[in-house]
Amino acid sequence: MLFMDVSTWDPSNRDKILEHFKKLEIPEGIDVINQWIDLSGNRYYILYEAESAEAYGAFNLPWSDICVIDSVPVMEASEFMQLLPKYQKKT
Template structure:
Protein backbone atom coordinates (compact mmCIF):
# COMPACT_ATOMS: atom_id res chain seq x y z
CA UNK A 1 0.00 0.00 0.00
CA UNK A 2 1.19 3.54 -0.78
CA UNK A 3 1.49 6.22 1.88
CA UNK A 4 2.21 9.93 1.66
CA UNK A 5 3.66 11.22 4.91
CA UNK A 6 3.88 14.90 5.71
CA UNK A 7 6.26 15.60 8.55
CA UNK A 8 6.42 19.00 10.23
CA UNK A 9 8.76 20.33 12.88
CA UNK A 10 9.54 23.49 14.79
CA UNK A 11 12.43 25.67 13.60
CA UNK A 12 14.37 25.06 16.84
CA UNK A 13 14.40 21.30 16.03
CA UNK A 14 16.11 21.76 12.64
CA UNK A 15 19.52 20.46 13.74
CA UNK A 16 17.98 17.37 15.34
CA UNK A 17 15.96 16.72 12.17
CA UNK A 18 19.14 16.93 10.06
CA UNK A 19 20.82 14.45 12.42
CA UNK A 20 17.88 12.05 12.04
CA UNK A 21 18.11 12.28 8.22
CA UNK A 22 21.80 11.45 8.27
CA UNK A 23 21.12 8.39 10.44
CA UNK A 24 17.98 7.30 8.58
CA UNK A 25 17.70 3.56 8.11
CA UNK A 26 14.75 2.38 6.09
CA UNK A 27 13.23 -0.69 7.75
CA UNK A 28 12.46 -3.89 5.92
CA UNK A 29 9.04 -3.70 4.26
CA UNK A 30 9.37 -0.03 3.19
CA UNK A 31 10.21 1.05 -0.34
CA UNK A 32 10.68 4.81 -0.79
CA UNK A 33 9.23 6.06 -4.09
CA UNK A 34 10.20 9.73 -3.78
CA UNK A 35 10.68 12.49 -1.22
CA UNK A 36 10.59 16.28 -1.15
CA UNK A 37 11.49 19.08 1.26
CA UNK A 38 9.49 22.29 1.57
CA UNK A 39 11.97 25.00 0.57
CA UNK A 40 10.40 27.43 3.04
CA UNK A 41 11.35 25.05 5.85
CA UNK A 42 9.67 22.91 8.44
CA UNK A 43 8.04 20.26 6.21
CA UNK A 44 9.06 17.04 4.51
CA UNK A 45 6.98 14.91 2.15
CA UNK A 46 7.67 11.26 1.40
CA UNK A 47 5.86 8.77 -0.80
CA UNK A 48 6.56 5.14 0.03
CA UNK A 49 5.16 1.66 -0.31
CA UNK A 50 4.65 -0.34 2.87
CA UNK A 51 4.17 -4.09 3.15
CA UNK A 52 2.49 -3.92 6.56
CA UNK A 53 1.28 -1.71 9.39
CA UNK A 54 4.28 -2.90 11.39
CA UNK A 55 6.64 -1.55 8.71
CA UNK A 56 4.89 1.86 8.76
CA UNK A 57 5.20 1.99 12.55
CA UNK A 58 8.89 1.02 12.44
CA UNK A 59 9.51 3.72 9.83
CA UNK A 60 7.70 6.54 11.66
CA UNK A 61 8.32 5.79 15.33
CA UNK A 62 11.96 7.01 15.39
CA UNK A 63 10.74 10.45 14.27
CA UNK A 64 7.84 10.80 16.68
CA UNK A 65 9.96 12.53 19.34
CA UNK A 66 10.82 15.56 17.18
CA UNK A 67 8.14 15.98 14.53
CA UNK A 68 4.47 15.50 13.80
CA UNK A 69 3.77 12.96 11.04
CA UNK A 70 0.54 12.92 9.09
CA UNK A 71 0.40 9.56 7.29
CA UNK A 72 -2.09 9.34 4.42
CA UNK A 73 -2.86 6.16 2.44
CA UNK A 74 -2.91 7.09 -1.26
CA UNK A 75 -3.56 5.49 -4.64
CA UNK A 76 -2.59 6.54 -8.16
CA UNK A 77 -5.48 8.33 -9.87
CA UNK A 78 -5.82 5.86 -12.76
CA UNK A 79 -6.01 2.94 -10.36
CA UNK A 80 -8.57 4.78 -8.22
CA UNK A 81 -10.75 5.62 -11.24
CA UNK A 82 -10.66 1.99 -12.36
CA UNK A 83 -11.66 0.84 -8.88
CA UNK A 84 -14.48 3.39 -8.64
CA UNK A 85 -15.88 2.47 -12.06
CA UNK A 86 -16.76 -0.93 -10.58
CA UNK A 87 -19.15 0.79 -8.15
CA UNK A 88 -21.13 2.87 -10.65
Protein backbone atom coordinates in the same frame (compact mmCIF):
# COMPACT_ATOMS: atom_id res chain seq x y z
CA MET B 1 0.02 0.15 0.34
CA LEU B 2 1.21 3.60 -0.74
CA PHE B 3 1.49 6.43 1.77
CA MET B 4 2.14 10.13 1.36
CA ASP B 5 3.54 11.58 4.57
CA VAL B 6 3.96 15.25 5.36
CA SER B 7 6.27 15.79 8.31
CA THR B 8 6.47 19.15 10.05
CA TRP B 9 8.64 20.28 12.92
CA ASP B 10 9.30 23.26 15.10
CA PRO B 11 12.26 25.31 13.84
CA SER B 12 13.95 24.76 17.20
CA ASN B 13 14.15 21.02 16.36
CA ARG B 14 16.07 21.58 13.12
CA ASP B 15 19.35 20.17 14.43
CA LYS B 16 17.60 17.08 15.86
CA ILE B 17 15.88 16.52 12.50
CA LEU B 18 19.21 16.77 10.66
CA GLU B 19 20.74 14.21 13.04
CA HIS B 20 17.82 11.83 12.43
CA PHE B 21 18.30 12.16 8.66
CA LYS B 22 22.01 11.42 8.94
CA LYS B 23 21.25 8.20 10.83
CA LEU B 24 18.16 7.23 8.82
CA GLU B 25 17.99 3.59 7.84
CA ILE B 26 14.99 2.52 5.82
CA PRO B 27 13.45 -0.53 7.54
CA GLU B 28 12.72 -3.74 5.71
CA GLY B 29 9.27 -3.62 4.15
CA ILE B 30 9.51 0.07 3.15
CA ASP B 31 10.14 1.12 -0.44
CA VAL B 32 10.73 4.87 -0.76
CA ILE B 33 9.46 6.13 -4.13
CA ASN B 34 10.42 9.78 -3.79
CA GLN B 35 10.89 12.52 -1.22
CA TRP B 36 10.85 16.30 -1.24
CA ILE B 37 11.91 19.11 1.09
CA ASP B 38 9.84 22.28 1.35
CA LEU B 39 12.31 25.03 0.51
CA SER B 40 10.28 27.61 2.45
CA GLY B 41 10.81 25.73 5.70
CA ASN B 42 10.18 22.89 8.14
CA ARG B 43 8.28 20.38 5.97
CA TYR B 44 9.26 17.11 4.38
CA TYR B 45 7.16 15.07 1.94
CA ILE B 46 7.72 11.40 1.22
CA LEU B 47 5.90 8.88 -0.97
CA TYR B 48 6.57 5.26 -0.08
CA GLU B 49 5.11 1.78 -0.07
CA ALA B 50 4.74 -0.10 3.21
CA GLU B 51 4.38 -3.89 3.11
CA SER B 52 2.87 -4.12 6.60
CA ALA B 53 1.73 -2.21 9.67
CA GLU B 54 4.95 -3.28 11.38
CA ALA B 55 7.09 -1.74 8.63
CA TYR B 56 4.98 1.42 8.71
CA GLY B 57 5.46 1.74 12.48
CA ALA B 58 9.19 1.04 12.29
CA PHE B 59 9.50 3.81 9.73
CA ASN B 60 7.43 6.50 11.46
CA LEU B 61 7.65 5.92 15.21
CA PRO B 62 11.34 6.92 15.59
CA TRP B 63 10.37 10.42 14.42
CA SER B 64 7.37 10.91 16.69
CA ASP B 65 9.36 12.68 19.41
CA ILE B 66 10.54 15.56 17.19
CA CYS B 67 7.96 16.06 14.44
CA VAL B 68 4.34 15.61 13.49
CA ILE B 69 3.64 13.20 10.65
CA ASP B 70 0.42 13.49 8.68
CA SER B 71 0.20 10.17 6.89
CA VAL B 72 -2.31 9.57 4.10
CA PRO B 73 -2.88 6.30 2.21
CA VAL B 74 -2.90 7.10 -1.53
CA MET B 75 -3.22 5.47 -4.93
CA GLU B 76 -2.81 6.67 -8.47
CA ALA B 77 -5.93 8.34 -9.86
CA SER B 78 -6.14 5.91 -12.78
CA GLU B 79 -6.15 2.97 -10.37
CA PHE B 80 -8.85 4.62 -8.26
CA MET B 81 -11.01 5.23 -11.35
CA GLN B 82 -10.89 1.49 -12.11
CA LEU B 83 -12.17 0.72 -8.60
CA LEU B 84 -14.94 3.30 -8.69
CA PRO B 85 -17.55 1.25 -10.60
CA LYS B 86 -17.43 -1.47 -7.91
CA TYR B 87 -18.52 1.00 -5.25
CA GLN B 88 -20.98 3.24 -7.05
CA LYS B 89 -24.57 2.95 -5.89
CA LYS B 90 -26.89 1.41 -8.42
CA THR B 91 -30.19 3.21 -8.93
